[in-house]
Amino acid sequence: MDDFLAARAQMAMSLGFHIIFSCVGMVMPFLMAFAHWKYLKTNNEIYKGLTKAWSKGVAILFATGAVSGTMLSFELGLLWPLFMKHAGPIFGMPFSLEGTAFFIEAIAIGFFLYGWDKFNKWFHWFCGFLVGISGLASGILVVAANAWMNSPAGFDYINGEYVHIDPIKAMFNDAWFSQALHMTFAAFCATGFAVAGVHAYLMMKKRNVAFHTKAFRIAAGFALIGAFGIPFSGDIAAKSVAERQPIKLAAMEAHFETEKGAPFILGGIPDETKGEVKYAVKIPKLLSFLISHDFNAEVKGLNDFPRDDWPPVAVVHYSFQIMIFFGTLMIMIGVIYLYALFFRKEWLNKHWLLKIFLIATPFGYIALEAGWTVTEVGRQPWIIYGIMRTVDAVTPMPGIQYSFYFFTAIFISLSIIIIFLLKRQIQMVPQLYDPTDAQFNAKNKKS
Structure with a gap:
């Protein structure tokens, strides 16, 4: 493995690992705060137990996200020093605010975890809510920095020099809103479905059904917010990409020839040498309509761009198709659940509905990883779109493959530890937090 490939592989692995915990940190505290609010309004001990159980999960995943995020910040300097030299002064503001x-x-999560029966109850609730607000802000700010790489702004590039720097314009670049909005809905969808799936499984096992039913319905509600918001945010994001990065759009659709009334391509195997897509389903004129609300609008094809500027078409196209496939499945599940909630309440505890949510547990994160692959690989060969190529930004230091192996071992170890801790936490829920459980009641009577 050469150093350039090793550097890209390490960043891909690190980002793919960290993004899961970023999304959990953006959403899970809101589930916790909502359960806590329900407890304060109803005085139902189940909601209190649920809040405590979820808060421990938030703490575990927050710690892991902090470790992986810190590693990423070091990797940027280690692997891409030329990029950081020029880009740091321009887009450093969102990183510092993050x-x-x-x-x-x-600070807020510390107050919340140790504030039970010590703070005013509503101040204590606000601390938990603040964990969510700051986690959401943190995610949006990081996305703003990434959006700058896709839509550079806030400087003039003259004779190879970056001058007239404006960090505010850099942070609020043309891509930040569409990316941040789509990322936020994707985080709610992925985390909501993952949490709902875990509790659906425990409901199917008839374990502490009252406790897990309330948890499942809260998580499913948040999942629906994300699932139904994704088509709206995805439409905005697609129009933004079509305007700023037409070559990325062409790769997403494996669209080789410029044409008016371009079809939307589902599936298919792109052949870059022949400039065609085999075995695809083409919906006439839909791509033109989606990017411009005009069925006859012109869409540029890959062949209109220099071959050296093409991203890896197959990777981008397959990732885009995976994202659409799993996103559509989650929307369909959301429709079924919403129908059951309003018109067929007897379905809500049916084994088949719970099994659907169990199967859908990883769907959101699969779609999320695929979407980020589209974003990052679709920008290639540029690290700063149209300004700096990725190959020109990599470190000249030899032996990067050993760094890749080392970091891979760390992430594998962290994954094993997280699985162990979360599994242990789930198994301990009845004894520690569920007032409907006999062991919980017996323990409290003794104390």
């Missing part, structure tokens, strides 16, 4: 949000989140 650090502030992280510190607020850390």
Whole structure:
């Protein structure tokens, strides 16, 4: 493995690992705060137990996200020093603000975990809510920095020099809103379905049904917010990509020839040498309509761009198709659940509905990883779109493959530890947090 490939592989692995915990940190505290609010309004001990159980999960995943995020910040300097030399002064503001949000989140989660029966009840609730707000802000700020790489702004590039720097314009670049909005809905969808799936499984096992039913319905509600928001945010994001990065759009659709009334391509196997897509389903004129609300609008094909500027078409196209496939499945599940909620309440505890949510547990994160692959690989061969190529930004230091192996071992170890801790936490829920459980009641009577 050469150094350039090793550097890209390490960043891909690190980002793919960290993004899961970023999304959990953006959403899980809101589930916790909602359960806590329900407890304060109803005085139902189940909601209190649920809040405590979820708060421990938030703490575990927050710690892991902090470790992986810190590693990423070091990797940027280690692997891409030329990029950081030029880009750091321009898009450093969202990173510094993200650090502030992280510190607020850390303080708030400490207050929340140790504030039971010590603070005013509504101040205590606000601490939990603040964990969610700061986590959401942290995610949006990081996305703003990434959006700058896709839509550079806030500077003039003259004779190879970056001058007239404006960090505010850099942070609020043309891509930040569409990416942040789509990322936020995707995080709610992925985390909501994952949590709902876990509790659906425990309901199917007839374990502490009252406790897990309330948890399942809260998580499913948040999943629906994300699932139904994704088509709206995805439409905005697609139009933004079509305007700013037409070559990325062409790769997403494996669209080789410029044409008016371009079809939307589902599936298929792209052949870059022949410039065609085999075995695809083409919906006439839909792509033109989606990017411009005009069925006859012109869409540029890959052949209109220099071959050296093409991203890896197959990777981008397959990732885009995976994202659409799993996103559509989650929307369909959301429709079924919403129908049951309003018109067929007897379905809500049916084994088949719970099994659907169990199967859908990883769907959101699969779609999320695929979407980020589209975003990052679709920008290639540029690290700063149209300004700096990725190959020109990599470190000249030899032996990067050993760094890749080392970091891979760390992430594998962290994954094993997280699985162990979360599994242990789930098994301990009845004894520690569920007032409907006999062991819980017996333990409290003794104390």
